[in-house]
Amino acid sequence: MAAASVVSALLAVTRKNPVHSMLWVLALFVHVAGMFLLLDAEFLAAVQVIVYAGAILIFYLFVVMLIDLPDEDARPRFGQHWPFAALVGLSFAGLGWLALSDMRLFDGGLAAAPSPAAANGPPLGSLEDLGMQLFGPFALPFEMASLVLLAAIVGAIVLARRRGAGA
């Protein structure tokens, strides 16, 4: 599954046709949702499929199809600086790998921490667990997130509205 997600991500950033690219990103998101399932995050996996694969990707696809691009295939898909960009991407991945091996070197960094409240209480990743967290210690960030989403809705409408069509 990890290999599949890496392959689909690579294909997504290298395909010429934007619609094909979107479909590969969709495959990537579904695979990441599968990884979430393996990591005991059932609710997040569902949210990933519904919000990312369902809503965001469809939104992107709509915009790609709305802005019809007849000449996209003819244009170079990368800028002139793409080797530099590849270098940056590789160094990011390499940096992550270095930090990882560093952590393993010092040991204990990756050793399992004693679980604080594993004995009783709902299992990790369940809806009940996340809900208790969201409306308990994370109540304020939760409300902030709703505010951010509201601002995004209003902003998107204002930006995409035809000038002079509204008030």
Add this chain to the structure above:
Amino acid sequence: MIVPLETILLLSAVLFGIGAFGFLARRNIILMFVSAEIMLNAVNLSLVGFSRHLDDPRGQVLALFVIAVAAAEAAVGLGLVIAVNRNKPGVRIGDLTELRW
């Protein structure tokens, strides 16, 4: 089924690298946004991995917030793309050197 944390973190780093490469190399503004989404997904993956590893639900809550902010970012970004496209067709960022029209 136990997934080792190293695997998750490595996958997350690789996905983030791919996303960064796509963001820097693509000249299509929509695909740049999608690359940013790939990076956000990579971060989500490592957050959930840590959450599983430390047996702490806070990581998943944080990942949920990341998804919410990603949705907001997609809405505003694509609204901008449509608004710019109305005045100046084309999605190549090379053409968008001026914000005034």
